[in-house]
Amino acid sequence: MRVEDLVYFCAPARLIVGAGTRAQLPDLLAHLGYRTGVLVTDTFFTGHTPWVSEYVAAASAAGIETLVYDGGMADPTTVLCDTATAALRAQLCGKTPDHVIALGGGSNIDLAKALCLTLPGGLPIRDFAGAKPAHACPLPLVALPTTSGTGSEATPGAILVDPDSATKIAVMDNALRPRIALIDPEFTYTCPPRVTADAGIDALTHALESFITIDSLAYPRHGNPDPAYSGRSALTMLFAREAIRLCARYLERAYRDGGDIEARTGMSYASLYAALSYGSAGLNAVHGIAYAVAGVTHRSHGSTNAVMLPYVLDALKQERHAELAEVARLFGIEDADEAQAVARLPPAIRALVERLGIPGDLAAFGIPENALPALAADALAVTRLAGAFPVADVPARYAAIVQRAWHGQLDATATAPGNRQAA
């Protein structure tokens, strides 16, 4: 509890978690009155797993008709969404489905979220960029995440690449939060190490970034009576803390041994808890700068977050000292001198990033030094994230962060072995 908090907490209406829980879904949907659905996935799931055909058969036995769309792709574009909308509407012959199911990682869940908006009227998804128009009523979404993870199964947003500008656009509204999020850790057992690492560091970033973001009292809600994000509170920090603890314990284990069921389950919970934190608290500089890094490098969402994470933590050592001391303890950094423990955290996180096979600085990540001013400017243009960075002079901090991230510079006072280059 924090006396000053102004909590505005939003989550999926139903959360179902556990190995094998996917088998419950057809009966639940029938019980809730759903009869015609669209299942959005990609060809990995139709071609290499039994999950789609098993679901469609069981749903049919429960009286639910399901049209499968397996054209999902990593980092879906607005063009993909519009093409899928047209193809599905043609197959549906004028009928509107009463629910949409997403099976896959954040990419398929985001595409399905966007389709919840476009399927009823056939409008291009760009018409919904930013806040959804008040009259638009999205179809109910059921999210079945297969990575741990983006947490898109608990958030209000869909992120799509706009091929015209090469940047990502967000479609954002609390009405886009899934009605049902079903987290069956067995879905993640087939994730290859690269996907496990990238999605896992994304979950850790969500937890850390929302743990140290702007407070709920200070969050700029701009008079919105139903804000999608509203700053951190004791409630969101509860979930963030546990997500960080689970990531510290299980992320590397799941990466090294995909058959480690305890680690896979731990990361399923970590991803969900991180989403229950950032899905209301919101994010800031790591994601803001990572979007700009992705615009230049086109590398995975998780890896672009990973390369920025140590440098943003390093930049917040003054403003979020107590929180970072707590995070350091969760990562097993014990130091009688608390300032030293805090200083050792960013190098330790960077060492983890590198052990997960991700470069530890922007130069190694493929960003040319002369691109840094534009990178900082592009990041600042994502005002919903820049405005939540809890520092006084955000432009100056962003500029310093990208410089230090390019040179691989972390605080000179840290004596941890992971700090290879002191500032």
Ligand SMILES: NC(=O)c1ccc[n+]([C@@H]2O[C@H](COP(=O)([O-])OP(=O)(O)OC[C@H]3O[C@@H](n4cnc5c(N)ncnc54)[C@H](O)[C@@H]3O)[C@@H](O)[C@H]2O)c1
């Ligand atoms: N809406 C949100 O709140 C939100 C938050 C974070 C990220 N995102 C978005 O999520 C996307 C990244 O999602 P992601 O990291 O989950 O990866 P992804 O969905 O892009 O999937 C990456 C690859 O892994 C494969 N894959 C997924 N699950 C698998 C499994 N169980 N077994 C084998 N292969 C599997 C996919 O088929 C795909 O080829 C980005 O586009 C990002 O912008 C959205």
